[in-house]
Amino acid sequence: MEQTLFYILAIVTVIATILAITEKHPVHAIIYLVTSFFALAVVFYLLAAPLIAVFEVIIYAGAVMVLFMFVIMMLDQGNPEEARCPLLVHCLPALVLAGIILAALLLLLSGRSTPVAPIGGGSEKRLLDVADFAITLFKKYGVAIEIISMQLLFAIVGVLYLGRRRKP
Amino acid sequence: MMSMADIQIALPLLILAIGALITLICGAIGRKQTTGYLIAVIAAVGAGLWSMQTPPALLAPGLGLSASGLTRLFSAYFCFMAAAVLLFSHSYNRYRDIAGEEYPATILFATFGMVALASATNLLLLFLGLEAMTFGFYILAAIDREQDVSSEAGLKYLLMGALSAAFLAFGIGLLYCVRGSLGISEIMQTTLAATVRDPIALAGWGCLLIGMAFKLSLVPAHLWTPDVYEAAPPPVVAFLSGGSKAAAVLLMVVLLVHVAELGTLRVPLFGLALLSMLVGNMAALRQNRVRRMLAYSSIAQMGYGVVALVSIQGHGLQAAAFYAIGYGIMSLAAFGAIGVLEANGCGAELDDYRGRGFTQPVASGALAISLFALAGIPPTVGFTGKFLIFAAAIRTGENALAILGILTAAVSIYYYLRLVAALYLQRGAAEQTESISINDTVLLALSCVLIILLGIFPAQLLDFLKIQLL
């Protein structure tokens, strides 16, 4: 059941993404992308990461995409006529490169040679829960929170700095 | 629970973070410009001094931070570099009219990222530190709002950085999948040991390397370098090459120190090194814009750094670490001097530097010394660094790389000399006197002295690195 769901979601995600990147209209592209992210969030949930799934929906599909929308509207990019369609000549190198990367990655990732035993005695395969996540996050990666919070702060600082009006 | 020892280890980070915040607050409550710089310098120096003292423990397991000798050395180095850059910036920014507390705060933030990177014991901190540092530089590159090109450079840097961050994250993710842990030593031993050749790990390494190639500005991910070098304020560029690149080298060193030999990674690194040395040095030959020229030179210099990384069996990491520090000091002197020269009305073109050697002796002297050092002429740290690198390469048996490297180094002499020749051998248009602040003079002199001292007496630093990297 879950397995089937996963494959369906995976296909939905990929198709939505493909649609997103081929769509001329930025607003439509964003909508497709949000779809894709929703599907991905469900995949995360299936993979025992409910918090990440939630964040994906809230931050990615919500905040970030809305930010994109804002900017698109602010810059008046909502007209598909103005957005030029990429030429095939331009697409070709992109497709070739991405194709090779994909092929190479598939080659490397599909065949797992030998599984390595996990470190430390914890070889028990159990599903993670939110508590695990929280403990890991705050016990082990406290500094990371500091760093990322600083980074967010400086994102604000930077945006404010750039947004400031120039002196006449 | 955080123990006292943990706090002591984390203190440099804290100092930098708090310093940045205070700087921002000072700016917000509208104090004088200088106050921000002062606080920032004090914070940087304080953090640097603190990292120099011996901590009670070498590791803070609860924080994922280490305080090994290497960490402390580089933390202190980054902090002092930041302090120097701040001091240089003070007068340059006044000349360029870059106002606001954001600048010193961002410098501190970038330093914060570097120190975090240097002390990280797991890949998450490493990644975040790296990204935080780079993030700081996105802002710094675009900081000069009087110039259109400045935000252009910022955007270019940002887009490339984000792309490379995606690669990095994907790569780290793959590595994580292999072992289920983010600890550096565990991952390294699993993914690079000669016995294991896990395809997933290889894919991860591929992505990781190209991400690092961007941070080190290696060909083919180098193209942002000339643009950023050209548009960003010189002190920022100094920090970029002396801090950011040194941090990236350090990252590689920290990763590779856990393995005895490179195995599969050798060929890609070899290619990166070769391409960077060739392309960097050649492209710089005919450059007429000084900063672009030095940008290409920095691409080539990082190529040498990678040669050292490839030569891991012949004390290459030691050479790489030494070279990173040496290169940092050289670029500090070079771009510090360029900043002073530009503040004195020097343009971007090579021709604008003509005859400055005699009208502006201090800055030009420092620039000339750092150029000779970059060119690898003894008795400078540049020479000693190159010497160590090539010694490592030959010890490892990378003779082809060594020979090609040395030949490109010979080619590179040309463009360094072009600038020196412009400074000293050509006549300038107008005779004008140099206006240079006292702290700039002291800093330039200090960095020149360091360049030469480290060139002549590298033994202590080397021995220290040797012990750390055994």
Place this chain on the structure above:
Amino acid sequence: MIVPLSHLLVFASVLFALGVICVLIWRTNVIMVLIGIEIMLNAAMLVFVAGSYQWGRADGQVFALMIIAMTSAEVSLALAMVVYLHRRKNTVNVDEFRQLRDR
């Protein structure tokens, strides 16, 4: 274990490649480039979550969370720059920002 790890990784690779294509194809539109990078980062997150699922450890999820945070910071800064440049040049075509180049 609902699906083997390799399937997850293949899924992630496809997403990643799609992101790369997006970045490279929409060379003229900086917003689409950013969207491409978002897709790539999502692929990376997927890998982390898959890893953490595989090994039963939460580290990967933490990493994924951090990626989300980092991305939002980067995107906001990038969009600020885009807005800033758009104000000057009235375009979002990145290839027209080429005052800086080898001459």
Place this chain on the structure above:
Amino acid sequence: MKTALALIILLPLVGGIGNILLGRLLPRRVVEVTACSVIWLSFIASLFAAGNYNGPAVVEMGPWLSSFTFSAPISLSLDSLSLSLILMITFVCGLIHLYSIGYMAGDPGYVRFFALLNLFTGAMLLLVLAENMLLLYLGWEGVGFCSYALIGFWYKEAENATAGRKAFIVTRIGDIGLAIAVVWMFKLFHTFSITQLNQLGPSHPGVSMGLITALGLLLLLGAMGKSAQAPLMVWLPDAMAGPTPVSAQIHAATMVTAGVYLLMRMFPLIGGSTVVVAAIAVTGTFTAFYGATCALAERDLKRILAYSTISQIGYMMLAVGCGAVTAATFHLIIHAFFKALLFLSAGCVINALHHEQDIFRMGGLYRKLPWVFWPFLAGSLCLAGVPPTGGFFSKESILTAAWGKGGMFYGGLYLVGTFTVLLTVIYTLRMVFLVFGDRVPTLASRLEGAKASGPSVHALPRIMEIILIPLALLALVGGAAGGLLEYFLASLNGSAGHVRLATEETLKGVASLVVLAGMVIAWLYYGYGSQHREVRIAGAEHPPTRLVAFLQAGWYFDRLYDWLFIRPFTWLATILWQRVDEGVIDDSLDWTAVQFGRTGQFLGRWGSGRISVYMLSLVAGATLMIGWFAWEVL
């Protein structure tokens, strides 16, 4: 003895150097007196040495060059050969110095002149007395340098300077032969000492006759250069550009005899090789003949004398080639006297005629310059070998030696030598008749108008004429010294064939007849009052016939060398410089640099400013890398 030998050499050197350093500060008279007195003091020292002479002696003065087996001390050797030569050199040079006082009376460059003249003498003395090859080489080159500086003494005229240059370079070509020989001898014998070399000789282990021959030929090359033997004789006629005393010194006492001296010196070593000996003899004979023919057609008084020198030195070489070292020495000394005499008197003539040197423009001088005429005549007779002058005996002894060797080869040489005697007589008397014989008004003098019946003559310093007398006497009676030398130098003679007395007398008779014939011919052609004389003098105004032109141009040797060596040399020098050095080597470097720069510019265009390109290249790098890993795994 040591002191005496040291003084002989040092005095002229000190005089020369002293004059270089201080001469400009001293009054003229002091310079002149110093210059002359050092030579005469040297002569006295030579006399002293001669008085104390009792067998060959080697004196070591001090170290010079010494490194490992290479050892060349400053050591001098005095034996009969060098003794007789130093006596001659110091004496003749002394006279020439005195003569120079008069000759150079009006010249401002007297300091340089006397200094160089002193050095010249000193170098020659060093050459003669040197005991090892290196010291000899020092003198040898010193002579070359001084001759260079003196021939070009009147440096303002380009021709003079060129003549000096020519002398220096041509002799240097010969010198290289000598130098190679020296080095080679060192390789074979491990010594530079002449005495030892002569003692070791061909018997030394590892030394074959072939090697000796090679050495001999190299030495001959050296001698050719210095002694102006064919084919390196081209410098000597041009060397007339220098002041006359210099010519006298070059021709009579120093320089040109050095080559002959070298061969005599080394004769014990090289005399064993028949090839070398024959080569020397052929060279000498040919050169003698060549010089005589050229002198026949030459019009310049000094050049005639120069050709005569070439010719006479040829005789000496012939003598050496015949193993008759005594005869060679004898002729060398006699030649020194009469050639000095001839040059000095020619100098008087030229000086008196305001530097007119064309014999066809002279004439009638025997009345105006009687004090010059008689010595000149004596010298000429001696040169012509008219019995019983010294010249007759010395030349005769050479021819006798050639005859005495016997065989077709030497017989042929004898015949050529005898024929050359005939030519010698003719050109000598031609010169005498034209210069001193009464003058029939010629075109030139007619043009000059009613000035005088002959060229105007101005008075000569007395000292110039006085000098001629002792030389004339010596030239005339020098023949008597022959016997003495014969005895004195007996030890030096090589394998000269001994000739029975009767044969010797016959040969003398033949020679006398030849001389007589020559005198008659000369008289017929150029004698006073003969018709031919008028024709010749008149004909001198017209372009010469082809044969005469050929002879006047010295058989076109100069032109030949010009075509063969000088032009290709200069041409190639420019080609090498501009085409090869700057065109190939330098430009290829520059070209490489430019290509590097171009490549760099091309690579720089990668940074086009387009961020799409940046990202594309980053992704391409990623593709390569991941692709490579995939390839590895495959």
Place this chain on the structure above:
Amino acid sequence: MTSLPVLSLLIVLPLAGALALIALRKQENVAKYLAVGIAVVELFIACWTWSAAGQQPPGALPGFFLFEDFSWIDSLGIRFTLGMDGISLLLVIMTALLTIIAMLVSWRTIRQRTVLHYILLLVMESSIIGVFLALDLFLFYLFWEVMLIPMFFLIGIYGHGRNIYSAIKFFVVTLVGSLLMLLAIIGLYVIHGRQSGLYTFGLSGLLGTSLDPLVGLWLYGAFLLSFAIKFPLVPLHTWLPDAHTDASTAGSIDLAGLLLKTGAYGLIRFGYPLFPEAARTLTPLLTIMAVAGILYSSWIAFAQKDMKRLVAYSSIGHMGFIALGIAAWTPVALSGSVLQMVSHGVTTSALFALVGMLASRANTREISAYGGLWGKVPILACFFMLFAMASAGLPGLNNFVGEFLILTGSYQVAQSATILAFLGLILSLVYTVRLVQEVLFQKERQPLPMLDVTGREALILAVLAIGVFYIGLHPGPLLDVLHLPVALLTGGTP
């Protein structure tokens, strides 16, 4: 004597002087006198070291009578090792002397950036003496490259014409060779370290390294390339004429008198002893290049129109003789080569000084502008003649001694090459005589403002002339001091 680190002093003193001059840059006259004073003191110290000849300090290689060894970068096996044997002694004295000459030559002609000029000369002196004294390959290399910097500025700042082009060309071309040598040094270091377990750059340690023939050939090839460029041997000489043409007089003196010698010295001190077999294998190559250099450059010198260029080409020819002597590697030839280095330093410096004096008077170096100087400036002309003749190898003067020793020694082992070299003697006379004739003789071609030598110039020339005669007539002491080191190098009995 042993207690005082004289050799370090020799290196440090000029450097210290240079630093002092920086402080005095405003007072030009004081600075000038100070610089000359330091150089004179240096010369005295250098001469004083002669008194130690014959000693054998502990720890030194045989033949080195002064030896200093300090710890430096021990972890890499790098030590600050200096040693002086006869060869170094002569070259150091020559360096000290020529530095003074170079300073005096530029006493009045350098009017701008005067103090810097003296600083550069002092730094140059220090680094070249360092090259001559270093017994540690790393140290040697350090000095080897450091000396390029002052030379670069000497050509560039004080030169004229295409000085920038020449300076950069000089720097880049010489550096290409030396960088490869650096690799070879490292290679040798690694190989020796692998063999013996002892990683060291010390000459004494590396001497016995046994090398695979092919590897040895490669390493030696790199050394040879570097030295040959410095020599310079044809066809690697192309930087030299340009550098000379565009350098100032003092620059030319330093370049020809000192810098070129380092190439020959390196070959003698390091090239042959470290790679005896490879050196022997490549000896024919060296010989050919030497002979080619002698003939080719002498030939080209003849066609030159610029006096300085002529002297520059002649200098290449003379260096060819030195190379020939080294290639022969017999005791006599090697002594000759070392002596010839000194001789060439004296003669060529004198010629460059003369050309400089003429050019400073007449403002041109075209040969065709001169003529008839003999009558106009007799003393100058006299010196000119003397040095020209010395350069042409007239016996009794300095060059003859060295050249003849070289030729004698070389003839023992390479007959035909030596004979060709003899031909070079003719060529060298040809161009010398041409120069002398066109400058001193003939009529004055242009009215040039000419004054005879000033006292300072006379002093310079007289000192050099004394050198010419001393070496030419009494080289005994010099050859004696060379005896032991040369014997040890060539493996003969001391």
